[in-house]
Amino acid sequence: MKGNRGILLLVIALVVGGLLVVYFSAKQGEKQPASQETPKTRAEDTQVSSPELQAPEEKLEDVLREEVVEGQPMTAEDECERLERELREFFSYLDTRDYVRELGIEGDTFTRFKEILHVLSVHPPVPAGEGINYDRIIENIYHFYRVLSLKDLKLIRLIAEHEADAMEINLALFFRWLMSGDRCGQQEGLPPSWDTIYRYAGFMVNSIGGRAYLFRRETRLRLLLNYYCLLIVHEADKRKMNSFGIDIKPFLQPLAEEIENNQLLYFRREYAGKLIDVRNYYLRKRRAS
Numbered sequence: 159m160k161g162n163r164g165i166l167l168l169v170i171a172l173v174v175g176g177l178l179v180v181y182f183s184a185k186q187g188e189k190q191p192a193s194q195e196t197p198k199t200r201a202e203d204t205q206v207s208s209p210e211l212q213a214p215e216e217k218l219e220d221v222l223r224e225e226v227v228e229g230q231p232m233t234a235e236d237e238c239e240r241l242e243r244e245l246r247e248f249f250s251y252l253d254t255r256d257y258v259r260e261l262g263i264e265g266d267t268f269t270r271f272k273e274i275l276h277v278l279s280v281h282p283p284v285p286a287g288e289g290i291n292y293d294r295i296i297e298n299i300y301h302f303y304r305v306l307s308l309k310d311l312k313l314i315r316l317i318a319e320h321e322a323d324a325m326e327i328n329l330a331l332f333f334r335w336l337m338s339g340d341r342c343g344q345q346e347g348l349p350p351s352w353d354t355i356y357r358y359a360g361f362m363v364n365s366i367g368g369r370a371y372l373f374r375r376e377t378r379l380r381l382l383l384n385y386y387c388l389l390i391v392h393e394a395d396k397r398k399m400n401s402f403g404i405d406i407k408p409f410l411q412p413l414a415e416e417i418e419n420n421q422l423l424y425f426r427r428e429y430a431g432k433l434i435d436v437r438n439y440y441l442r443k444r445r446a447s
Contacts, residue, residue, distance in 0.1 A: 218330055218425045238342040257316050261309060274310055278358070279350045281305045285360030285368070286402035298367030318379075325378060326424055333386050337393065352399065359390035360404045381417050385429050388413065392436050410437040 249268035252258050263270055281304075288295045297304075302311065336355065362368040363384060372380045388409060394400045414433035417426050 218428055257320060261313055274306065277305055279354045282354050282357040283361040285357055285364050286404060288365055295366055298365045301367055329382050355390060356394045356399065359387040360402055362387045363391060363406060363409060364404045378422055381420060384413055407440050
């Protein structure tokens with residue numbers, strides 16, 4: 159089944175407010191850019207005293223290419239097959255972890271996460287209209303607690319706590335697959351429809367409940383998930399599929415500045431530059447209209 163579940167990890171990370179960070183490969187270890195230091199405490203506790211990371215010479219895409227192709231050209235089919243393999247390795251790794259076993263989950267984690275994603279896809283939030291509908295504010299604030307079980311929420315929280323290394327490379331890799339899911343096909347309802355992905359990304363950046371979930375996450379993870387959610391909504395806008403009319407323009411400049419000033423993000427200048435490019439896209443669009 160070629161990559162049909164390839165976006166599962168990032169989607170869950172997005173729709174559960176950044177609770178899941180991807181473990182890339184237990185066999186390969188957790189590769190990070192050579193000059194990146196793995197912080198041992200929360201970013202907000204160390205950002206003032208931590209030395210500033212040097213701007214990388216390589217681009218994020220170059221690092222991803224090294225991870226994905228290992229020096230050999232890869233077809234889209236090869237990429238889908240590799241992601242399927244890495245994904246299964248990730249869940250096999252989770253099945254061996256004591257904190258997962260102690261939860262007493264029925265079946266394996268791969269099956270459980272498919273079920274979680276299915277439930278989230280069946281009950282997506284409404285990412286707009288809170289200003290005229292008080293009930294929608296309440297629904298969005300409690301969305302995940304209404305849809306998921308407490309055991310599922312605990313499982314995702316524990317994974318986030320124990321598997322939080324190599325965050326930038328892993329989220330970038332799975333975002334890449336998320337946006338190219340059409341090439342890998344769709345079976346058993348996976349990957350979720352574009353509308354579902356768009357709804358959850360919009361929910362995170364445009365609703366009180368979604369933004370509250372993000373602000374309860376560790377700073378680096380919050381910034382990265384906010385960044386990728388904005389890119390998803392932007393892509394929906396370009397495809398003329400921004401059905402809720404979510405306006406991301408007010409978020410672009412502030413997030414670019416916050417990311418660029420976060421010394422623990424290795425590719426922070428690249429992220430900030432991308433956000434400024436998106437802002438300029440809307441500025442040009444407004445001038446042309």
